[in-house]
Amino acid sequence: MILGGISLEEREISQAVIGRLPRYFRYLGELRDEGVERVSSQELSELMKVTASQIRQDFNNFGGFGQQGYGYNVEYLYNEIGRILGIDRQHKFIIIGAGNLGRALGNYMNFERRGFIFCGMFDQDPELIGRDVRGVHVRPMEELESFIEKNNIDIAVLTIPKAGAVSVAKRLAKTHIRAIWNFAHVDLNVPEWIQVENVHLSDSLMKLSYNIKRYAEEQERS
Amino acid sequence: MILGGISLEEREISQAVIGRLPRYFRYLGELRDEGVERVSSQELSELMKVTASQIRQDFNNFGGFGQQGYGYNVEYLYNEIGRILGIDRQHKFIIIGAGNLGRALGNYMNFERRGFIFCGMFDQDPELIGRDVRGVHVRPMEELESFIEKNNIDIAVLTIPKAGAVSVAKRLAKTHIRAIWNFAHVDLNVPEWIQVENVHLSDSLMKLSYNIKRYAEEQERS
DNA sequence: TAGATTGTTAATCGATTAACAATC
């Protein structure tokens, strides 16, 4: 299937679309668990409160998953989206920073369900080294690079203060790590072959604060 | 300042702009801490890797903060954006769900710096009730509504599994809570006067997974 | 005054929605 010389596979999908895939995946998983076999873009649109048009456009970025007159097969579509998101394969991850947040993420079981395997944990604090988090014990920072290479780690989760995050990211850039899930409140500069996804909790809280204020002011005016 | 009958104050700011404000705020705070007095949109654009045009457009949504030929005063702009985000005022919050994530958030000091005051914590598990998290002890769920009303709580942080989240959100909807910071992996249906900000960690992880896969496939092709 | 840089309008780009022919 060729479009202007660029095959379907190579066309770049916008991050706006990618950002919606996990939500589709979640709703389809729920429908599947309820035993629903088929769903139309219209039905899904009412459930998810987005337009049916958007749903069809989004899915068609990856080729036709549906069938005219029928709709989409829930099970099939669910699996396809999972495959697109890459969660049909396993990802091995380590957590750098064994503080409260790092330990909370290490203890969170649901990531495993999606193929994310918790393999190691690191900290520089001698107090924390050796501690056990769900069967994984905390290692000293010196072992970081060797551990990554020996165990073929895919993802490093950064749960350390911003001061340390930049230098740790530099160390990671010299390994074969493929991605950083960054909870530190700083923008990381890494080579283009390392994918970065930021979770800036205080940014999220500020947006909430803005919306609280905006709503209050709207009310005052009316 | 009237534009087509709608005053500046009333014009709706797009969430795209709001989403960028915390990042501006962070960079301006760093410049301020470094003692930098003025910054031009050009300089800020190089630092933040966005266009100078976007920066000027974004700021002008809220009125003119700069001066031709000079640029922007860092301290002033920093304070103005803080004010716009509503973090010049205090927000009292409670955490519902005293599991690993809830406790981690409760222990995180930096929210306090931005005026978010940790006031209470709730859980249904008798094992957890009474436990102390940074001076706040965990209360039983029965006390939720009375505590919110008595202490004028603004924000409820939801760190419970999705099964419980929907029913707790229903209870919250009957209180005077103003916002929910939702870490449960489910979409909440609440009245329009309650602001909701979702932090769906597994969605974030799936996006990362997609980008890992996409990069790998790009490499294969070339 | 001359130079710099904003505020703002106009042009472009991309994303969303609407419409409908294709087809199951």
Added chain:
DNA sequence: TAGATTGTTAATCGATTAACAATC
């Protein structure tokens, strides 16, 4: 076949970028 619903093109909308006059 008739009805339903997709896949896809066209229209609209909104967001980003470019350009430049206003002005410090």
